[in-house]
Amino acid sequence: MKKTVLVSGGAGFIGSHVTVELIEAGYDVVVADNFSNCDRTCYEGVKKITGRKDLPLEVMDFCDLDAVKALFGKYHIDAVIHFAAYKAVGESVDKPLMYYKNNLLSFLNVLEVAQSTGKCNVLFSSSATVYGEPDAVPVTEATPRKPATSPYGNTKTMCEDILHDAVKASGGALKGILLRYFNPIGAHPSALIGELPRGVPNNLVPFITQTAIGKRECLNIFGNDYPTPDGTCQRDFIDIVDLARAHVYAVTRMIEGKMKKPVEIFNVGTGRPLSVMELVNAFEKVNGVKVPHKFAPRRAGDITAIWADPTLANTEMGWKATRTIEETLKAAWAWECRLAGK
Ligand code: UD1
Numbered sequence: 001m002k003k004t005v006l007v008s009g010g011a012g013f014i015g016s017h018v019t020v021e022l023i024e025a026g027y028d029v030v031v032a033d034n035f036s037n038c039d040r041t042c043y044e045g046v047k048k049i050t051g052r053k054d055l056p057l058e059v060m061d062f063c064d065l066d067a068v069k070a071l072f073g074k075y076h077i078d079a080v081i082h083f084a085a086y087k088a089v090g091e092s093v094d095k096p097l098m099y100y101k102n103n104l105l106s107f108l109n110v111l112e113v114a115q116s117t118g119k120c121n122v123l124f125s126s127s128a129t130v131y132g133e134p135d136a137v138p139v140t141e142a143t144p145r146k147p148a149t150s151p152y153g154n155t156k157t158m159c160e161d162i163l164h165d166a167v168k169a170s171g172g173a174l175k176g177i178l179l180r181y182f183n184p185i186g187a188h189p190s191a192l193i194g195e196l197p198r199g200v201p202n203n204l205v206p207f208i209t210q211t212a213i214g215k216r217e218c219l220n221i222f223g224n225d226y227p228t229p230d231g232t233c234q235r236d237f238i239d240i241v242d243l244a245r246a247h248v249y250a251v252t253r254m255i256e257g258k259m260k261k262p263v264e265i266f267n268v269g270t271g272r273p274l275s276v277m278e279l280v281n282a283f284e285k286v287n288g289v290k291v292p293h294k295f296a297p298r299r300a301g302d303i304t305a306i307w308a309d310p311t312l313a314n315t316e317m318g319w320k321a322t323r324t325i326e327e328t329l330k331a332a333w334a335w336e337c338r339l340a341g342k
Contacts, residue, residue: 002026002027003028003078003079004027004028004030004075004076005027005028005029005030005077005078005079005080005251006029006030006071006075006080006081007019007022007031007080007081008032008062008080008083008106008110009032009082009084009085010030010032010033010043010057010083011033011040011042011043011057012033012037012038012042012083013038013184013194013195013196013240014083014181014184014244015033015081015083016042016045016046016193017188017193017241017243017244018081018083018244018248019031019046019050020046020049020188020193020244021241021244021248022247022248022251023055025248025252027248029056030056030058030071030077031043031055032059032060032062032071032084033057033058033060033084034059034061034062035059036061037087037198038196039196041193042193042194042196043055043057045188045192045193046192048192049188049193056075058071061106062084062105062106062107062109062110063101063105063106063109064109065112065113068113069113071113072113072114072117077114077120078121078255079120079122079123079255080120080122080123081123081125081247081251082106082107082110082123082124082125083125085102085103085125086099086103086152087152088152088202089129089150089152089301090150090202091152092150092152092153092155093150096151099151099152099155100151100154100155103152103155103159104159107124111162111163111174114173114174115166115170115173115174118173120173120175121174121175121176121177121251121254121255122163122167122177123176123178123179123250123254124159124160124176124177124179125179125181126156126159126178126180127153127180127181128180128182128236128269128306128308129150129152129153129156130145130146130148130153130157130160130180131143131144131145131146131306132146132147132149132153133146133303133304133306134146137273137305137306138236138269138273138307138308138309139267139306139307139308139309140311140312141180141265141266145157145160149301150301160178163176163178163263164176167262167263168262168263174262175254175259175262175263176262176263177254177259177263177264177265177266178263178264178265179246179250179266180265180266180267180268180308181238181268181269182235182237182238182268182269182270182306182307182308183235183236183237183238184239184240184243185203185237185238185239185240185329185332186205186239186240186241186323186328186329186332187331187332187334187335188331188335189241189327189331189334191334191335191337194240194331194332194335194336194339196339200216204276204279205332207219208279208280208283208291208332209332209333210336211291211293212287212289212290212291212333212336213336213337213342218292218293218294219280219291219294220293220294220295221276221277221280221296222276222296222297222298222302223295223296223297223298223302224277225298226298226304226305228305230275230277230278232275232276232277233303233304233305234273234274234276234304234305234306234307235274235276235279235305235306235307236269236270236271236272236274236306236307236308237270237274237279237325237328238269238270239323239327239328239331240328242270242322242323243321245319246266246268246313246317246319249313249317249318249319250266250319253317260316264316266312266313266316266317267309267310267312267313268308268310269308269310269321270307270308270310270321271307271309271310271311271321272307273305273307279325279329280293282325282326282329283333286329286330287329287330287333289333
């Protein structure tokens with residue numbers, strides 16, 4: 001029988017790509033979103049890519065416990081992937097209570113209701129932000145977590161802990177996987193779904209594509225005096241489709257009972273460090289466009305360098321990132337061009 005996966009925040013950037021991969025892998029998917037930080041573009045795009053005109057969509061807020069109960073009453077959910085959360089680091093510093101309330105309450109509600117079904121698998125979207133500024137790179141899952149530097153980061157650390165405690169006390173009703181994402185970038189090769197930042201993008205790649213298309217005048221490269229080979233920060237940029245596929249592996253592992261512990265943690269990265277400057281240069285080269293840029297002071301809270309050791313995900317889940325940075329940056333540009341109607 002087909003298994004059903006609930007994707008909270010399923011109309012957003014990561015959620016929409018994950019929905020596509022789940023459907024293509026043969027799962028039934030229920031998309032749930034309150035559209036607080038996205039519109040219907042990606043939901044419609046997912047339907048086009050997959051041909052699933054009847055893709056269930058529940059417009060709801062996971063902070064509303066009754067709504068979550070009603071959702072789990074309506075569908076038999078075998079696994080839930082929880083994305084529904086706020087994600088802007090800077091905004092979380094200005095509005096900590098809003099971040100704690102939304103990000104914690106929505107996850108608590110999911111866990112409470114998932115547990116009450118008697119058997120459910122929960123995948124939480126965590127972040128490499130939990131490693132803070134690591135003492136050594138690359139980081140493995142055993143690398144110690146560091147105190148969060150923003151309320152956003154803290155909600156990721158706290159939700160990780162909450163999942164551990166909830167699974168432990170659930171008497172087998174809950175199982176969980178924590179995926180720690182590095183820097184997801186790019187777009188679906190169809191250019192029908194991608195990142196849709198509201199206002200001025202905080203993240204690097206949307207800022208690059210918007211500058212290349214002429215929506216922004218100039219990219220500020222935050223800091224060129226870091227102790228890295230070219231002075232700019234290094235990150236593990238991972239293609240959004242590769243990242244989405246990791247969720248299919250993780251969900252299947254949970255549903256098929258292949259987990260070795262009630263809660264497992266996997267880094268979702270490529271293992272390939274790339275500097276901000278290298279990324280900008282690669283983008284210009286592969287797409288044949290200029291990205292006007294200048295060096296600017298360091299951005300508060302940025303860490304110097306982090307990239308994943310993805311060995312555990314490679315060997316245990318059998319998942320590996322396969323897309324090249326050129327493919328990824330081409331897809332990011334194709335998406336921006338499509339948004340601009342070019
Ligand atoms: C941030 C969050 C991370 C989150 C991720 C989502 C932290 C510390 N980081 O990662 O948790 O999962 O976003 O994608 O919580 N840059 C520029 N100019 C720009 C924008 C960015 O030079 O206009 C640089 C930054 O200084 C940084 C790199 O590009 O060195 C990547 O920045 P960004 O895309 O914002 O991601 P992170 O800060 O790594």
